[in-house]
Amino acid sequence: MKSPQLGFVLALWLKSAASIEGSGYSNATIDVDVAIIGGGSGGIHSAIQLKDAGARVLVLEKKDQIGGHAETYINKETGVVNNIGVSVFEDTDVVKRYFARLGVPTSSVSASPPSTLYDFELGIPIPPPDEGAQQAILAAAKAYSQNVLSKYGWLDQGYFLPDPVPEELYMPIGDLAAKYNFTALLPIMARFNWHFGNQTKVPALYGIKDFGPDFLRSTFGQLIVSGTGNTRSLYDAALKELGSSVLLSTTILAVNRHSTGVTLLVSQNGMVKTIRAKKLLVAIPPTLQSLKSFDLSRSERALFSRFSSLGYFTGVARVPGWNSRSLANVGAFTPFHQPLIPGSRAFRATGTPDEFYFGVGFPTDQVADEDGKAVVRRQLATLAEAGAIPAAAGDAVTFSASSFHMPFNVRVGAADIKKGFYAELLALQGSRNTYWTGAAWAGHNSALVWKFNEGTIVPAIKEDLGLEHQLPLSWNSHLHLTPWMLTTISGVKH
Numbered sequence: 001m002k003s004p005q006l007g008f009v010l011a012l013w014l015k016s017a018a019s020i021e022g023s024g025y026s027n028a029t030i031d032v033d034v035a036i037i038g039g040g041s042g043g044i045h046s047a048i049q050l051k052d053a054g055a056r057v058l059v060l061e062k063k064d065q066i067g068g069h070a071e072t073y074i075n076k077e078t079g080v081v082n083n084i085g086v087s088v089f090e091d092t093d094v095v096k097r098y099f100a101r102l103g104v105p106t107s108s109v110s111a112s113p114p115s116t117l118y119d120f121e122l123g124i125p126i127p128p129p130d131e132g133a134q135q136a137i138l139a140a141a142k143a144y145s146q147n148v149l150s151k152y153g154w155l156d157q158g159y160f161l162p163d164p165v166p167e168e169l170y171m172p173i174g175d176l177a178a179k180y181n182f183t184a185l186l187p188i189m190a191r192f193n194w195h196f197g198n199q200t201k202v203p204a205l206y207g208i209k210d211f212g213p214d215f216l217r218s219t220f221g222q223l224i225v226s227g228t229g230n231t232r233s234l235y236d237a238a239l240k241e242l243g244s245s246v247l248l249s250t251t252i253l254a255v256n257r258h259s260t261g262v263t264l265l266v267s268q269n270g271m272v273k274t275i276r277a278k279k280l281l282v283a284i285p286p287t288l289q290s291l292k293s294f295d296l297s298r299s300e301r302a303l304f305s306r307f308s309s310l311g312y313f314t315g316v317a318r319v320p321g322w323n324s325r326s327l328a329n330v331g332a333f334t335p336f337h338q339p340l341i342p343g344s345r346a347f348r349a350t351g352t353p354d355e356f357y358f359g360v361g362f363p364t365d366q367v368a369d370e371d372g373k374a375v376v377r378r379q380l381a382t383l384a385e386a387g388a389i390p391a392a393a394g395d396a397v398t399f400s401a402s403s404f405h406m407p408f409n410v411r412v413g414a415a416d417i418k419k420g421f422y423a424e425l426l427a428l429q430g431s432r433n434t435y436w437t438g439a440a441w442a443g444h445n446s447a448l449v450w451k452f453n454e455g456t457i458v459p460a461i462k463e464d465l466g467l468e469h470q471l472p473l474s475w476n477s478h479l480h481l482t483p484w485m486l487t488t489i490s491g492v493k494h
């Protein structure tokens with residue numbers, strides 16, 4: 001598609017800016033090397049890396065804080081801190097290096113075994129896994145590692161799929177588990193990747209992506225947490241570091257990508273600003289809804305329209321007399337004992353006696369806070385009737401903090417994976433002066449997003465800008481580099 005003339009587009013923008021009620025139009029034009037849309041996990045990490053490489057960056061974030069899904073609730077009376085979004089990280093050099101770069105301490109934690117188990121829909125108590133079940137899980141983890149990760153462990157680096165795509169990657173993860181004898185691992189995969197989706201249907205590609213070699217090692221060993229107990233410490237430090245290179249509460253009005261760079265029109269606090277950048281890095285979910293102010297090409301639109309996503313509602317609630325209980329939800333009669341969805345993952349003690357954390361999964365992102373709260377109330381009522389929690393908890397519950405994380409788990413179906421969707425998606429990298437990062441490109445796991453940034457996106461942007469770059473050792477030394485990875489890294493445009 002031919003790019004519209006910049007002058008014409010700007011004239012239109014100026015007209016639209018003047019018509020925004022109460023807005024001022026700032027004549028000042030901000031010139032940067034890289035404009036980054038989205039100040040979440042992927043956007044902020046790449047901003048720090050690019051700044052360190054000498055690039056002038058500007059992060060444009062729609063909310064009044066950076067950090068994306070990293071949200072925290074602090075009880076005003078007890079001061080207890082609860083991460084109601086991102087809380088743990090894989091134990092990898094990429095993660096440790098990033099925390100160290102921002103001067104935020106880390107500590108290690110072991111994944112604790114689930115507390116008291118109940119089927120939250122049926123109110124049935126479930127016995128904890130006995131010695132035999134635990135041995136079965138360990139045997140399944142070994143089978144998974146030997147038969148699956150040995151073949152597909154490189155997926156940790158990104159969706160660099162071979163052509164043709166192996167059938168094993170688009171069959172349901174439940175079927176792959178049956179083929180390679182790791183069915184006993186599926187409940188663990190679902191527990192640590194809440195909210196994962198239905199394991200009888202979700203393509204194995206996503207199961208492996210969400211449970212790669214580093215994640216497997218970390219869940220059976222040590223995970224990393226912020227040493228302050230608050231994941232947001234990372235983003236407080238990043239904001240300090242980036243200073244005026246972050247524009248909060250900013251709305252993207254229009255994006256024009258042209259032959260010499262990218263021009264953006266944005267509004268912040270009623271002021272309209274023009275940003276000119278050599279390169280654009282998009283670090284928001286690539287759905288048509290999120291990208292509605294973009295000048296999408298036909299192929300971008302066609303690809304992004306294939307995505308669908310899930311909803312994930314989290315927060316902290318209060319029930320008088322809760323008394324620091326922790327309950328985890330297990331499906332008594334469901335495949336792989338996955339909790340029924342819509343449904344909760346767990347009601348977990350927070351450290352404040354009457355408060356508990358909740359996380360509710362939905363099969364769609366077309367839901368609202370009230371839908372999430374209704375599920376919590378319904379399951380509390382069931383558990384109260386079963387005598388697991390205070391009577392009338394379903395009526396007595398109040399919500400101290402809540403957040404709907406949508407779109408979550410942005411994915412495509414098996415047929416698209418088979419047809420080579422990810423090869424086409426990756427071919428967008430670098431074209432029209434635009435790069436893309438975030439969970440849809442790297443997996444819903446901060447460590448994977450940062451790995452993708454370090455291994456692929458940041459080196460490619462540096463190369464494109466003429467900034468010196470060296471591939472990180474961890475990337476080059478032990479990995480199987482597919483043609484897609486090599487072309488992306490070497491900055492070859494498609």
Ligand SMILES: Cc1cc2nc3c(=O)[nH]c(=O)nc-3n(C[C@H](O)[C@H](O)[C@H](O)COP(=O)(O)OP(=O)(O)OC[C@H]3O[C@@H](n4cnc5c(N)ncnc54)[C@H](O)[C@@H]3O)c2cc1C
Pocket residue numbers: 037038039040041042043060061062063066067068069070084085086087088089090250251252283284285290312314405408437438439440443444445446447449
């Ligand atoms: C509840 C929950 C818990 C999780 N827990 C963990 C965990 O413990 N460990 C882990 O590694 N991963 C966890 N994840 C996965 C986590 O989502 C990813 O690691 C990471 O947040 C994905 O990064 P991202 O940059 O793609 O998205 P985000 O971090 O969500 O960042 C996207 C950013 O873009 C902004 N934005 C969106 N649209 C626009 C727009 N139009 N203009 C400007 N800005 C915009 C958003 O406000 C947001 O700040 C969790 C996810 C959820 C939902």
